[in-house]
Amino acid sequence: MQIIQPHYHAIARTAQDYERMAMSGVVAVCEPAFWAGFDRRHPETFIDYFAQISEFEPTRAAEFGIRHFCWVAVNPKEAENVELTNDVLSQMPEFLDKPNCLGVGETGLHKSTPNEIAGLEAHVDLAMKHDQLVLIHTPHLSDKAHGTKTVLEVLAGMDVNPDKIWIDHVEEQTIDWVLDAGYWAGMTLYPVTKCSPRRAVDILEKYSTERLLVNSSADWGPSDPFTLQECVVDFRKRGHSLQEAVEIFHNNPCRFLGQNPKWDIKPIQISEA
Amino acid sequence: MLSPKQTLDTYYLEARRDLLEVAALLDRYDEAVKNSDGSAAKDRRLVVLREAMEILASPDHANSDRTKQLLEHFSSIS
Numbered sequence: 001m002q003i004i005q006p007h008y009h010a011i012a013r014t015a016q017d018y019e020r021m022a023m024s025g026v027v028a029v030c031e032p033a034f035w036a037g038f039d040r041r042h043p044e045t046f047i048d049y050f051a052q053i054s055e056f057e058p059t060r061a062a063e064f065g066i067r068h069f070c071w072v073a074v075n076p077k078e079a080e081n082v083e084l085t086n087d088v089l090s091q092m093p094e095f096l097d098k099p100n101c102l103g104v105g106e107t108g109l110h111k112s113t114p115n116e117i118a119g120l121e122a123h124v125d126l127a128m129k130h131d132q133l134v135l136i137h138t139p140h141l142s143d144k145a146h147g148t149k150t151v152l153e154v155l156a157g158m159d160v161n162p163d164k165i166w167i168d169h170v171e172e173q174t175i176d177w178v179l180d181a182g183y184w185a186g187m188t189l190y191p192v193t194k195c196s197p198r199r200a201v202d203i204l205e206k207y208s209t210e211r212l213l214v215n216s217s218a219d220w221g222p223s224d225p226f227t228l229q230e231c232v233v234d235f236r237k238r239g240h241s242l243q244e245a246v247e248i249f250h251n252n253p254c255r256f257l258g259q260n261p262k263w264d265i266k267p268i269q270i271s272e273a
Numbered sequence: 274m275l276s277p278k279q280t281l282d283t284y285y286l287e288a289r290r291d292l293l294e295v296a297a298l299l300d301r302y303d304e305a306v307k308n309s310d311g312s313a314a315k316d317r318r319l320v321v322l323r324e325a326m327e328i329l330a331s332p333d334h335a336n337s338d339r340t341k342q343l344l345e346h347f348s349s350i351s
Contacts, residue, residue, distance in 0.1 A: 192286050199297045206304070 001245060002268060004253040005029040005228060007106075007135075007168060007188060007215035010057050010068065011049075017218070017225055018064040024229050027250075028067035028265055030257065031057060032106040032135050035075040037220055043087040046074065054098040067265065069257070071105035071135050072096065079110075079119030089122055096130050102260045103127060105135025106168065109147040112139070120154055124165075128158070133260055134165045135186075138174065140193060148174040152181055164259055166213060171195050175203060179211060184256050186213040189227035197231035201238060209248050213256060243270045295322070321350055 005021065008029035021029070031053050033046075040046060053070040061068035072095045074085045095101055107123035109116050120136070127134045139147035151167060162182035170178050170185045171194065178185040187195045187203060195203075200214055214231055217223035228249070235245055251267035258266070275283060299322075306313045325343050334342075 192290050196290065196294060196297075198294065202297055202301055202304075 001025045001232065001242065001249070002027050003228060003232065003249050004265070005216055005218070005225065006213050006253045006257070007032060007186065007218075008225065009034045009219040010061065011052060012220035013218055013225065015060065015063070018061055018066055021225060022064040022066055024226070026066060028069065028253075029061060030069045030071065030102060030253075032071040032137075033073045033075065034106070034219065035077045039078050039081065041081075041084070043084055043091065046084075046088045047091060050092075050095045054095055054101055058100050069100045069102050069263065070098070071103050071133075072101060073105050073107045073123055073135075074119060075106065076108045076110040076116050076119065076137060079116045080113065082115055082118070085115075085119045085122065089126055092126060093130060096132055099262060102257055102263060103133030103135065103164075105133075105166075106137040107134065108137030108139075108168075109143075109151055110137075110139055111143060112147045112150045117150065117154055120151065121158065124155065124158055124160060127164075128160055132164075133257070134160075136165065136167045138167060138169045140169070144169070144171065145173055148177060152177055155183075156181070166256060168213075168215070169194055172199070172203065175207065179207065184211045184213060186215055188215045188217055189224075189231055190217040191222055191224050191227065197227050197234050200231050201234045204235065204248060205238070209252065211252075211256075212248065213252055214249060246270055295326075318350060321347060 003025045005026055005028070008031055010029055010031045012034075033049065033053065036049075050072050054072070057070070058068040072092050074088050079085050092104070096103070104123050104127035107120050109120060124134055136151055138144055138151060148167070148170070155165065166184040166186055167178045168186035169188045171187070175185055187200045189195055189197050189200055194217070204212065204214075214228060216225045216228035218225040232245055232249055235248070236242070246268060254263070254265055254267045257263040302319065325346055328342050328346060329339060
């Protein structure tokens with residue numbers, strides 16, 4: 001089965017992950033800009049990072065036959081540094097023009113501070129001005145509900161097209177708000193935090209899957225890119241057809257990301273001989 | 274041996290995850306019952322799970338033997 005990893009921090013992972021993903025059907029990964037584990041101090045550090053994910057990382061993925069796409073943003077954890085955020089934002093349009101860059105992300109909120117909110121607004125505004133897709137991170141654990149509500153309030157006050165906005169890391173307590181507001185919702189499958197593969201399948205069975213995306217977890221912390229395959233297997237174990245799985249784990253990413261013409265992977269239909 | 278705080282620092286999130294998995298299983302079961310033809314038989318395993326949670330919720334575990342108690346409890350399923 002062909003699978004797309006819509007949210008994958010490739011620079012934190014080994015080539016062995018690419019190899020195993022290729023062996024298990026992954027045809028493309030999308031790498032949002034991410035927090036490095038420490039707060040970066042210089043705009044130039046971001047520029048080099050953006051070059052890494054827009055120029056170098058696609059070559060590493062290509063060695064395993066996997067397409068690599070990216071997103072650019074200042075991570076919400078670093079938005080407290082307003083000067084840095086504004087400086088990086090001013091240089092982001094150059095990267096939005098890169099052939100593998102799909103949009104602005106992951107922006108969003110961490111502790112929902114005024115500076116984070118200002119950073120989120122600036123990112124969304126830039127994306128809308130450049131007709132870009134937006135990927136929005138919502139906070140973890142006890143900050144999640146408040147942060148998700150705040151994200152939705154910020155967006156409600158802006159002139160945005162919900163079709164082009166993906167709000168990520170939803171769980172049972174937040175998914176209704178995101179879908180009811182007309183946005184795409186992403187579930188992120190971690191070994192310990194956020195959502196689990198089985199809970200994700202519960203959500204897939206409960207909601208219309210039209211605007212749902214499922215991501216694995218793949219970063220420098222405790223994470224596992226193969227939680228996505230676990231989710232596929234649990235989905236199939238519950239009796240859902242191969243085409244239904246393809247719709248969620250391949251075609252939905254194609255439908256959302258395909259709003260950017262740089263995404264040229266098309267939805268697929270399984271036909272029986 | 275870990276201190277009380279270190280114990281929670283180390284294992285709280287995993288326990289949170291595991292409890293959410295149990296909650297999700299019970300929700301999944303309820304949904305399945307709702308979507309069935311109404312003839313879902315009472316399954317002893319569901320009762321055993323609920324009783325296990327009552328054992329966990331009890332404040333009286335002076336011997337720190339919840340795990341042993343649960344294993345003995347689960348062994349009641351033939």
